[in-house]
Amino acid sequence: MPETISKEVARQLVLGRQGLWPGRRWQGRDGVEQAIKTSQLVQVDTISVVARNHDLALWSRVLDYREEWLNYWLYQERRFFEYGRVLMIYPLDEWPYWRTVMQRKNLWSRLDKHELPELVEMVRAKVAEAGPMASRDFKDRNRVSGGFNTVKDTSHALDHLWITGEFMVHSRRGFDRVYDLTEKLHPGEHAPEALPSDAATDAFLMDKVLRELSLATPAALSRRGVIMLRRALTPTECAGFLARLEQEGKAFKVKIEGLKDPYYYPAEAAPQLDALLKGQIPAGWEPLETDTRQEVNLLAPLDNVLWDRLRLKSLFDYDYMWEVYKPQPIRRWGYYTMPVLYGDKLVARLDPKLDRKSGRLTLQGFWLDDESLADDAVFGQALAAGLARFARFHRAIQVDTEVVSYPVLQGLLQDELK
Known part of the structure; x- marks a missing residue:
């Protein structure tokens, strides 16, 4: 088993096991x-x-x-x-x-x-x-x-x-x-007489959380696990659980380049991680159509990958907050901001709004996290393709991208979405 992996491989493992990379496969x-x-x-x-x-x-x-x-x-x-x-x-x-x-x-x-x-x-x-x-x-x-x-x-x-x-x-x-x-x-x-014990339930749900996260520190496991277990759950308890899984061969520990704390992944992910380390797409992950380099994907604000802000920042170098309950004057981005996935990176975010009566989809905000993409025509085409699919899903007949202030991207969006 590898002792250290890159952030790129870590991102691919997390996204791929959530069905978001390299493209839609269902x-x-x-x-x-x-x-x-x-x-x-x-x-x-x-x-x-x-x-x-x-x-x-x-x-x-x-x-x-x-x-x-x-x-x-x-x-x-x-x-x-x-x-x-x-x-x-x-x-x-x-x-x-x-x-x-x-x-x-x-x-x-x-x-x-x-x-x-x-x-x-x-x-x-x-x-x-x-x-x-x-x-x-x-x-x-x-x-x-x-x-x-x-x-x-x-x-x-x-x-x-x-x-x-x-x-x-x-x-x-x-x-x-x-x-x-x-x-x-x-x-x-x-x-009620057929119910599993508390211990069996905790073990099952903690294992479920690890499989959902794919890569987790004890702290990340505790933050997500408390929602399911409905009881106090400390990083120390989670560290003991992960150590037991490692001893039993049901989980493995790995370091991620640039990060201090070790991460754990479930044993079922080992073949997938091995393929990624070889530069291969794991079996069963092949996209049915486009991949996320050819067409960006827009992530739901409460997507499993986004839920833990601290883990997201560590693995993706991406700071995200859902701001629907923040008053407009103190929002950093927008009301319903959705991250933009390009390849295995979160590179931008946009704030969409649909007028169902008129069939008009409006971008109320668009922000690049990676400014180097502002003049990148390949990214612009992938962004346009992703927005076109998003518009079709919402049965939108008009897409307003006027808020996109980058000329190269705006030109490509207008060509694709007119």
Whole structure:
């Protein structure tokens, strides 16, 4: 096993195992299933300035992605489920481990301990009798604190039953969650006597985090892992876990040039890393069409690769922050800024907005992180190709790139997008 690897190889390993490099390698409805399983999870978000985060994340991985393909796997075949305060899509075959997590003192329940259990029982009974229900189906209810303002008391009860595993998301109405009993959607999956132990659950989820990250320090593992384990998780504990995996031959340690701390990668990534060190594309990674040198990819703001700012800065030398909750005067970039992937580097960022009525896609901001690309016609063509695909996905009939202030890039964009 290698003792040291370059940052370039590290980036390729991380991006490639997330399905983002060297290009889109999945296609069609089945490709969506493969993409989610390989990526380990996809974060869901409600904001729809352009497509929502989860759809953007899958669009960047699946050739000619369509939103209905995700809905098929979530709500028809039910191979995946939505869960968590940080709302993620996970494979259903992981459900037993998540049921163990859900039992941990109901830490994420929004119900106050003083609220009457009769409210929860009433909501449970109503859904059991009437079938799938959304919050809007409960009329004339008391309003209590919650969300960004107030919500109905029954919304808290629905949330409690979902976060503790008695309910699952049956479907979406608009983008509102519609809930049903877990025992109806997945008979047998609700039985608590079949749950894995806390230790087995922690081991499974920590391994899952390592497979998602592909390269992780103990600190990075703890930052990501705390979301899934729903308990305090220190770098020291993660260091012990990674050391045990290394002793068992399930993970390997490697240094990355220019970085102080050692990183760990899962044993399943060893053949892929070996191929990359030889300058080869690992088996199964061949792009179906263009690669990211021929056509840039635009990454969803909450993409798995971007989530940990500290790791992103270390491996990609790229400083990124999602600024949707920042007041406009103090934003450094834009409201819905998306990083631009070119080759294995993040070289720029742009802030798109879609007017669905007119079909107009507008770039509200564009920033080059690598200024040497300002006069690079090859990059300009790749940028134009990536924006053209982005526009087609959004069914945009006009693309406004006036904000791009670099003459060479602007000329190429106008030629491609006119």
